[in-house]
Structures are given as C-alpha cells and as structure tokens.
Amino acid sequence: MAEPAITLEIFRYQPESGAAPAFQSYEVPYREDWVVLDAINHIKDTLDGSLAYRWSCRMGVCGSCGMMINGVPKLSCATFLKEYSPGPIRVEPLDHFPVARDLVIVMDDFMHKLPGVRPWIVREDPPPEGTEYRQTPAELDRFKQFSMCINCMLCYAACPIYGLKPEFVGPAAVALAQRYNQDSRDRGSEARREVLGGHHGIWDCTLVGECTTVCPADVDPAGAIQQAKLSEALARVTDLLTPWGRR
C-alpha cells in the first residue's frame, strides 16, 4: 500500500538566480503527528537542500518559524498537516516583509523600531541599597500578558495597516511598550509617548484585530494598542487643559 502523501506548494525566491519568485510543489509523507515544519524539514533533508527557512525550537517558544500557511500567518511548528488534509498546503514567507530568500524574511524594520518604544525599565533612581523593587502579584498581572511576546512577527504579517504603511510602529512594538508602561517599576511612559502618540504610532491602527487573533502567545497586541490609545488620548486632553504642566 502506498504511503499517504500531501503536497506543499512552497514560495521560492533565489536572488542570485535572477529568476522571478515562483511556487514549487513537493510531495511529502502525510503523517497525523507532523506539523508543517516537520514536512519542510523533510523536504530540506531528503528532497531539496536549497530550501531556505528559519526555525529553531520546534515548540512555539523561539518565534523563528512564522510563515503564511494557506494565507494565514502561523508558526509552522504549531500547525499540523492534518488541519489542511488533503491539501495542497501553500507556504509563503510572512506577508508585508521583504523576502531575503525563499521563506526567510527581512525583519530589520522591526529591529529599528523596537528601541524607539524603549522596551526596558526606564528609571533614574536605583533601588535602595541592598534591596530590589518590590512588586505585588496584582502589579505583575497588569503587564504579564504583554511580556509573553516571542517576536515571531505573525502580528505584523496579519496587520494590513503595516502592509500599507510600513512606517506604522506595529502591534508587537506597542504591546512591548505597554508591557513596560504597565510595570509599576517603570517611569518611562512619558518618554514612550513620543513614538506611540506621534505620527505612525498607535493612531495608524484601525483595529482590524487580526494581530490578536494570530498571536501564538495570547499577547493581545490589539488590546495593548487600544489601551495605549485611551491613555494617550486622556494624556493629550490633560496636556490641553494644563498647558503649564507640559515638559
């Protein structure tokens, strides 16, 4: 009896060849317990060693293996072949990013944006000698969800606004900003307002909401952006009513 198989149509782009990007079909064994990444590893190992893609942990922690799977951004290590049986399964690099080769995207843009939102604890005064900043479970609860981001870029691939306006700071960066804005030890929210509340900050977002839907870590970046909008709007009203209080 022939082993069951499934077809993967994989986006290929080899810059040195000069050829236009195209889809290449591969037939791989169909196994109930295989995820898409297993199938791609099978292709790389036995069918076509030239295929380029990123992966590392195989368990949804490292955030390297994001791809468009049948048009939806997914972690290929957490997406089972059987969800798409009988196939074919179309695999593309994450939307809205430039493609370096095959399934490998260029994420320099995010790397440049990230420091702009200061994703670290901003605080001038050190904790008292020999102690630490104390934090209650309730204070931790305020930002814990936003700290779960694995920088997989699925939210950017899901965000049509980022596709249309590459200047938009984007979902994950705002969620990370909120992770620190909501941290009781942090004093940087005023400094973060420049990027968040500026042009191509949070106000570019029109709440499509897909960033939250595709997030593999339940970070809810759309919620982070809405909460940032509310606090920025209230801060702007306060700025307006108390012009002497502005920096």
Next chain:
Amino acid sequence: MRRPADPFWWLLFGAGGFIAALLAPVLILLTGIAAPAGWTGSAFSYDRLLTISRHPLSRLVLLGVISLSFLHAAHRLRYTLPEGFGLERVSAAVAVLCYGAAIAGTLAAAVILLGL
C-alpha cells in the same frame, strides 16, 4: 514636532460609536421601519412627536446621536477609504472632506434643533 490631532477625533469617534451602538438600531427600527409600515398607531402623529422632540433632553440626545454619528463615520472613513480603495495619495483631502462634512452636519443639526 507637531503632535497628531488624532486623539481628539478618536475620542469623538469613540463617543459616537458607543451612542450609535446603543441607539441606532432601535431608532432605525422605529422611525424607518415601524412608523412607515403603520405599526405604531398614532404614536408618530405630528403633535405628539413634536412635543417629545421639543423637550430639552430630547434635543440634546438628538444632537448627540446625529452629530456623533457623523463624527464617528468621518473618523472611520478617513482611514478606510484611503486604505481600502487605493486612495492613499489623497488621504489628506479625504480626511478634510470627512471631518468637514461631519462638522457641517453638526452645525446644521444644531441650527435645526434650536429652531424646533
């Protein structure tokens, strides 16, 4: 650097979205479907509706619903029209047109409601 005016429009958009979510369905059902279909008996007679509408609170609610519905739509469409229909090069003009229409509608509503 000049900061964007979006937060103020966004607050108006939010107020409009909320008031429309609460009131638009029931108002459309009553004035647009039930009354023309004749299901409302004498409830929509001229004298009765005029008395209800003239109450200061009614005027305030009507102004709120009408004006904020305009502002709500203006804020949504100023983004959605450029982004959804390839009009990004004229997005500034679309924004002026949307907000301008909403402000004009608000002024018209205020004049009509004051003269009621």
Next chain:
Amino acid sequence: MKEYRRPMPVAWWLRRRPYTFFMLRELTSLLIAVYALVLLLLVRSLARGPDAYQAFLEVLRSPAAIAFHVVALAAAVYHSVTWFRLAPMAVALRVGGRRLPAPAVVAANYAAWALVSLAVAWLLLRS
C-alpha cells in the same frame, strides 16, 4: 543581495474573510451616518409644520426608503455587536487587582443596549 517585495493588492480586504468583515464593520458607519441625516431631515420636517411632516412620512413609506432602513438596521446591529465585542479591549477594568473578564464587560454592554432600546421604544410608543 536583492530583497523581494510583494505588492499589497488594492482590494486586500477581499483576500481573507476577517479582513472583509473588518471592511464591512467600517462601512456600517456610513449607513449609520446616512440614517442620522434622515433623522435630521425628519426633525427638520417637524420644525416646518404638519404638512412638511406628512410629506416626509410619505417619503419614508416609499419602497426605496424602507429598503434603505432595512439595510441600515442590519448595519447598525452589526455595528453594535462588533462595538460591544471590541469595547473591553480598550478599557482594562480592574476589580481587586484582577482584570474584569471580557465576557462580563460585553454582557454589561448588552444589558445597557437592551435597557436603552426599551426606554426609547417606551418613550416613543406609549399612549
């Protein structure tokens, strides 16, 4: 090495169903605004006297007006449902150090919606 950039199609919102529903959600605001204009014209006809009012009611009875209002009602209900679903995202209400679960906020919104609708219907229809 040369990067490949994929163009964004103009009608990107037809590519995936969630984007299409997003677009529909945004466009409901246009129908609600047009209804607000109709409501304003109704008030204006009241201000202009009984004849103008009767004439406007006649316009509202036309099949085109009824059809518009049926579509606008569907749009308004869709707006309400999506609005109340998304509202808890922006407002992180906290009670006793824990965030109020989204379904509780949505339920409170629906209760307010029902209450306001009944109050308006009572006000306009009581005899």
